[in-house]
Amino acid sequence: MLSSANLNACYDLRREKVMEMVGDVYENVGKLIDVGELAFRTLTSLIGNMVWGGEIQGEQRTIVESQFKKIFAEIMVFLGKPNISDIFPSIAWFDIQGIERGMKKIRQSFNEFLDSVIEERMKKETGEQKSDVLQMLLDLHKNQDSPSSLTMNQIKGILVNIVVAGTDTTSGSTEWAMSELMQHPEMMEKVKKELNDVIGVNNTVEEFHLPNLRYLNAVIKETFRLHPVLPLLVPRCSARSLTVGGYTIPKGSRVFLNTWSIHRDPNIWDNPMEFQPERFLNEPGKLDFRGNDFRYLPFGSGRRKCPGINLGEKMLSFILASLLHSFEWKLPQDEKVDLSGKFGIIMGKKNPLHLIPTPRLTNLELYKRKS
Numbered sequence: 001m002l003s004s005a006n007l008n009a010c011y012d013l014r015r016e017k018v019m020e021m022v023g024d025v026y027e028n029v030g031k032l033i034d035v036g037e038l039a040f041r042t043l044t045s046l047i048g049n050m051v052w053g054g055e056i057q058g059e060q061r062t063i064v065e066s067q068f069k070k071i072f073a074e075i076m077v078f079l080g081k082p083n084i085s086d087i088f089p090s091i092a093w094f095d096i097q098g099i100e101r102g103m104k105k106i107r108q109s110f111n112e113f114l115d116s117v118i119e120e121r122m123k124k125e126t127g128e129q130k131s132d133v134l135q136m137l138l139d140l141h142k143n144q145d146s147p148s149s150l151t152m153n154q155i156k157g158i159l160v161n162i163v164v165a166g167t168d169t170t171s172g173s174t175e176w177a178m179s180e181l182m183q184h185p186e187m188m189e190k191v192k193k194e195l196n197d198v199i200g201v202n203n204t205v206e207e208f209h210l211p212n213l214r215y216l217n218a219v220i221k222e223t224f225r226l227h228p229v230l231p232l233l234v235p236r237c238s239a240r241s242l243t244v245g246g247y248t249i250p251k252g253s254r255v256f257l258n259t260w261s262i263h264r265d266p267n268i269w270d271n272p273m274e275f276q277p278e279r280f281l282n283e284p285g286k287l288d289f290r291g292n293d294f295r296y297l298p299f300g301s302g303r304r305k306c307p308g309i310n311l312g313e314k315m316l317s318f319i320l321a322s323l324l325h326s327f328e329w330k331l332p333q334d335e336k337v338d339l340s341g342k343f344g345i346i347m348g349k350k351n352p353l354h355l356i357p358t359p360r361l362t363n364l365e366l367y368k369r370k371s
């Protein structure tokens with residue numbers, strides 16, 4: 001699903017979802033928009049489509065997408081909470097913090113939703129064959145004799161994993177990048193000038209424009225540095241006892257890698273607390289985010305690094321470029337940008353960014369084009 005060939009094949013879908021988002025904002029010009037929520041809806045719709053096709057439509061889709069946001073927020077809080085039961089397994093059954101009870105409730109909500117999606121697909125199986133992730137997993141389930149056969153629970157786990165990992169991360173980064181640009185008007189001006197030069201005011205953004213947006217790409221890289229959405233990555237567990245930097249790590253320890261600190265280490269970065277996209281602009285090729293340079297790990301590293309780097313990068317710059325090229329954004333009167341974060345396995349903003357859009361393109365017809 002996330003290979004370059006598959007991503008190229010679903011270019012039209014990405015374009016359609018971004019155009020839908022622009023159309024959505026256009027219909028709400030002059031009103032307050034929750035930027036993170038807007039990006040989240042766009043990504044849930046895109047990734048949902050890539051994972052289980054167009055199985056959910058219309059009113060049901062709207063309900064699912066709004067429920068997802070709430071459920072995801074709860075999951076992120078639970079996943080990020082240090083669990084006392086891990087430190088004192090003998091009292092685990094008390095579940096003092098209610099983490100297990102909370103996760104069970106969430107699992108039930110997801111289970112009900114996924115059961116209905118899978119049931120819909122099974123009903124249609126005799127008709128047109130789909131080629132999405134759900135179908136691929138169901139085919140593995142049917143082939144019970146194969147060593148790669150999957151149980152229904154495993155299928156549901158994989159589906160949830162992809163959707164959870166792909167949506168909140170990318171929408172969170174969108175919200176952080178927009179917040180930093182609102183906080184730095186001179187940088188916002190540079191981005192807008194670049195968009196005008198590369199795309200033109202009588203055009204909408206297309207994916208082939210994105211590699212030419214050098215300044216915007218530097219803004220994205222700097223956003224990843226200062227606001228890594230998974231600040232402690234995904235927890236690791238040591239398979240054997242070993243020594244790292246003079247510290248003994250016993251077999252079976254849970255290990256967290258603090259990229260938030262690494263990305264703000266003054267021994268590595270000049271003025272680490274300042275948002276300065278130029279640091280990436282002036283040194284092209286330095287510090288890519290593919291996990292090869294341990295000073296900069298927004299997508300992690302090693303065998304468990306993010307498999308969605310290409311899709312995440314494409315969608316983040318497509319969404320940002322489109323929002324910034326198609327609209328002017330301003331804060332509600334007397335409001336300031338709040339850059340505080342909220343702790344969880346995903347570090348989102350503490351307070352959502354609400355902005356008011358006005359059209360920026362000269363040809364208003366461009367807002368109505370849906371495909």
Ligand code: HEM
Nearest residue numbers: 165166169170230233234298299300301304305306308312
């Ligand atoms: C800006 C966007 C994104 C960022 C910053 C991001 C970041 C990350 C990070 C830091 C990890 C943990 C890696 C580690 O522990 O070494 C991760 C894992 C993961 N990501 Fe992403 N991600 C993004 C988008 C996506 C997308 C679009 C998808 C797929 C649709 C995706 C799917 C996954 C999956 C499935 C994992 C778990 C991998 C595993 O545990 O083996 N991510 N991501």
